[in-house]
Amino acid sequence: MTQFYGPSRKRYIRQQKQTHGRHPFGVFPAHYPREILWAMNVLPVEIWDPPLEVSHANAHLQPYICSVVKLGLELILQGQCDDLDGFLFPHTCDSIQNLASIVYDYLDIKKPCYFFYHPKAPYRSSSRQYYLEQLQTLASRLEKQLGPLDLSELKQRVQQGERLAYVLRELYTLRARGELCASNTEFYRVIRQGEYLHPDDFLPILEGFLADRKGQADRLCPIILSGILPNPQEILHLLDNLEARVAEDDLLNCSRRLLQPPVAREDPFEALAENYFAMPPCTTKDSPLMERVGFLLQKAAHTDARGVIFCMVKFCEPEFFDLPQMVEELKEKGLASLVVDSELNQGLSGQLATRVEAFLEMIR
């Protein structure tokens, strides 16, 4: 069992620095060209939900800012990012944008900060060009710190990213069909390691997991998780205990970033652009609501899932903006949903657990 888990983040980051001379970068959610970082010997370490108590960050942020941002800032303020050689802030939402400004303009952290802008829907003919320019800009900024980008290395990393996505898609497909023998807790624990493991290490873990767990799974009640990330984490264990299987997800930190089968492109930047625009619809990319509804309904249809649980992080603007209409649309189409709304690291209260349990009793 343990062979599917890599070392802890801290140990791994140090190991990577010492053994491979890699530059670990703290990367905030969610969409960014990992392949460019890999090609420049950078280890992207994503910051989603560090297990911390927020205290210092409250002095810099309004009470209505989500806990992804609060915890990320807390991590920096507590001095727990000392091993990192830089930060990358994708333009995901206003809160992360503001966080970037706080860290870069006011905190004097003495580490390079990079910003990455990606086009939001509706996409126009200029969106692709814009994205390509952003990729080039990021690469050339990184070159100033890290030296020239080797295009053949980038090409190789693009292929590696596609291979990773292929294995992940396989895992998702098997799970959707009930042919993956893994609990919900285990599945997400394994795949979320991709948030900090280098693909050279993550890929063999995923391949091993896929080979080992392929097989007819127990027949459990299929459901879909949607939202930013599986939160509270205890919800996965609860679903395991209640004999429910997450048959599909629409989570920002998981399948919403899953690359689709690639279209062959000679130029690696072109390939990255191709991959970006083919990714599933997402609130942080301003995807049209009906596209998201259709996407969820399609997932429900091919897994026989009877319900969607929205794992909401309190004050997450992009997610909450769409939520009421999403719930209504799904209800109209006959798909029940439950909204679980909590801060990160808040745990699963008895009442929240009761709501999940009652929801499953309702849809079974």
Next chain:
Amino acid sequence: MDYFAGIDVGALSTDAVILTAGSEVAAYSIVETGANSTDAAEEALAGVLAEAEIVRSQIKRIVATGYGRVSVPFADKRVTEISCHALGAYHLFPDTGTVIDIGGQDSKVIQVGEGGKVLNFTMNDKCAAGTGRFLEVMANKLQVALDEMGELSLRAGREVPISSVCTVFAESEVVSLVAQNHPTEEIIRGLHRSIVNRVWNMVKAVGVNGGVAMTGGVAKNRGVVALMEEKLGQSVHLHEEPQVVGALGAALLAWRASQSAG
């Protein structure tokens, strides 16, 4: 003869119901939950067995519900109180389409379908506003017995509006109103209005469909019920002991399970 039991371990009270093999209510008991859910469940079961004049070995199946359902080691199955209140209310009042359950630490509105199945629900589970705990705190502050509040509020000629929804702030507001010599009855009526308004938002979210049943301890408060009926524009179904409806639903599930097992 075989019997079936349902035990609802709630925040304030633990209720037990025994059904006969013909799904008739044989007896029920209500005890305070206190500090230990398992002890409360044992006590409620012992009480209901004595009331029904049967022994434990005659109980064929037990279903536990309520927040303390996980602490009933002798239960054969555990089901949420949402499903149990829906089924219990439907069994008592077959035209029930909506259940308003105001319990000790949360309130729920449940949309009920054919056979007592839950079609939709919403819960107030983030604070004490709109729950029995809210009334308990206010009764304490006003120095009146909890079970007298309903009658007192019905006697009020008018009501004092309570602007705070939060239990803590409402308590401060009550202190100010007492200091201004507002009659207790009028303050209580205002408090009841506050609960009803809070729960009404949940009713609107789920929708009213068919008959409405009120369950949970707060449904014993005639003042709250009257204001809810005024808001709904229709009378609500009430059991003589509305807090046992969840235990009844649990007992029915125990009975149903044995029916389907043959």
